Amino acid sequence: GGEAQRIKLALHLSQRKDNRHTLFIFDEPTTGLHFDDISKLLRSFELLIENNNSVLLIEHNLDVIKCADHVIDLGPEAGDKGGYIVATGTPEEIAEHPDSWTGRYLKPYLEKTEWEQVN
Numbered sequence: 001g002g003e004a005q006r007i008k009l010a011l012h013l014s015q016r017k018d019n020r021h022t023l024f025i026f027d028e029p030t031t032g033l034h035f036d037d038i039s040k041l042l043r044s045f046e047l048l049i050e051n052n053n054s055v056l057l058i059e060h061n062l063d064v065i066k067c068a069d070h071v072i073d074l075g076p077e078a079g080d081k082g083g084y085i086v087a088t089g090t091p092e093e094i095a096e097h098p099d100s101w102t103g104r105y106l107k108p109y110l111e112k113t114e115w116e117q118v119n
Contacts, residue, residue: 009024009044021052023054028058035063062106066091066106067091068091071087071089071091071102073085073100073102
């Protein structure tokens with residue numbers, strides 16, 4: 001799960017001594033994390049990107065989605081009723097897309113202040 005992914009990421013970052021560019025793929029890495037830990041994880045992703053790596057996340061956490069450079073929203077629903085690309089773009093573009101369920105939840109979330117999101 002998420003904890004194992006985070007341990008592997010930390011191990012990889014501590015042992016890396018080359019200049020290879022890597023695509024990191026994480027499946028719901030924020031599962032079970034406290035808000036403060038999510039912030040630390042997001043900073044780790046930023047460091048990976050700053051070092052010319054790429055990060056691909058499968059995620060439902062709006063704290064993470066709102067920080068993405070690009071979002072691919074799959075749906076429109078789950079199971080047999082899903083699996084199609086509904087919308088792509090920045091979080092703000094997804095929030096404005098009329099067919100995006102993610103956008104419907106993301107739009108008011110993007111409008112909240114940081115204090116409102118925490119409380």
